[in-house]
Amino acid sequence: MINDTYNNELFCNYYAQWIEVYKRGAIRDATMAKYLMTQKWVEKLVPELKVSQLTRTVYQQLLNDYAKEHERQTTLDFHHQLKGAILDAVDEGMIDRDPTRKAIIKGKTPGTKKIKYLNQFELHTLLANLDIKEEVNWDWFILLVAKTGMRFSEALAITPADFDFSRQTLSISKTWDYKGKGGFLPTKNKSSIRKIQIDWQIVVKFSELTKNLPENEPIFAGNKKIYNSTVNDILTRHCRRCGISEISIHGLRHTHASLLLFAGVSIASVARRLGHASMTTTQKTYLHIIQELENKDVDLVMRTLSGL
Incomplete structure (x- = not known):
């Protein structure tokens, strides 16, 4: 039976x-x-x-x-x-042998990919164009993501209590349920729980912004429903005004990581800062950049050896 x-x-x-x-x-x-x-x-x-x-x-x-x-x-x-x-x-004995063994993966030729990140000049231009007012707005959000490389849901969940201005650190330990009914959710994985260094500009600006805000309530996620597309549209308008490549909020995360890698920051450090579960994820995501850096390394090695 x-x-x-x-x-x-x-x-x-x-x-x-x-x-x-x-x-x-x-x-x-x-x-x-x-x-x-x-x-x-x-x-x-x-x-x-x-x-x-x-x-x-x-x-x-x-x-x-x-x-x-x-x-x-x-x-x-x-x-x-x-x-x-x-x-x-x-x-369970429903199938005699594994039918997935040696499966061949095919697929359509990838279409032209949109630019996912800005170069250093473009990012500098974007940040200079932001309208950073005394009160919270989405330009503050764009600034924070660009400077930290946080995921969209992580940045939405940031509260004033997550900042340690004296030590110049920001604790990332939760996300915001913007796709559901709102409220805090766990991070994507255990590696996503992290404490990252923030620069003095973020310290100065956000210490002033958050001084009168509730300690444990999200800075950006209010009572209204939040859509990723809303913030992306704001960012797109900024990019168009600046005459730079149009990217998404997630593209700011790629921009953050790319600039650090080009600056010589190790893959391990970038992986920890982004909250990746392993360096393999970082290597796969930024393979094109790593290959460019390796080509530069080859040139450096040859120059060094030829000078001996």
């Missing part, structure tokens, strides 16, 4: 149940949304596929069909989100 149930169970139903049992409540809402989107694609591409029919060929065809409409990295994410459920099905 159990084998009959296994043989007849649709893969899309099994995957939906697997998400509810193993992922619901164990991962962040944003990650959960990705799994649910993968579920929808499974229902669209293989609505009649049974778990017992999953072979390497069938699974590869599923990946190929998905890859027709997605870039390679997106297809790789799709594969990873399916693989956990399929391996559990193998463990």
Whole structure:
């Protein structure tokens, strides 16, 4: 009877149940949304596929069909989100062998990527154009993200109590639920809980701004619903006025990291400052910059050796 149930169970139903049992409540809402989107694609591409029919060929065809409409990295994410459920099905005896073994990841050629970060001159121009008033506005927010490299949700959750102006540090230990009903949430991972150094300009400006604000209430997240697009639009208008590359708020995080790397700050230090779980994440994200720096290093090595 159990084998009959296994043989007849649709893969899309099994995957939906697997998400509810193993992922619901164990991962962040944003990650959960990705799994649910993968579920929808499974229902669209293989609505009649049974778990017992999953072979390497069938699974590869599923990946190929998905890859027709997605870039390679997106297809790789799709594969990873399916693989956990399929391996559990193998463990449960629903499938004889792992059909995901040696899967080949394909995908559409990536389109032209928008510039993700500013160079040092552009960032200086942007910051000089900000309208930093006596009261809190989104230009203050843009300044803080540019100077710290925080994630959008982390910056929204910053309170006056998070600043230690005497030691020139800022504690990042929470995020703001701007996609939901508001309120504080945990950070993306344990590595995201960190204390970073802030420069004297941030110390002077924010010590004055926050002196009369409630210690433990967020500086930027008020009672109104906050949309990422709202702040991005403000930043875009600044970029257009300045005649510089148009980037998003997340692009300011990339800008922050890129400038530090070009300045010679180690990958390990940049990874800690950004709250990355490992240096591998930093290396993958900023591979193009690291390669440029390595080329400079080669020139330096040759000049040094030729001078001996």
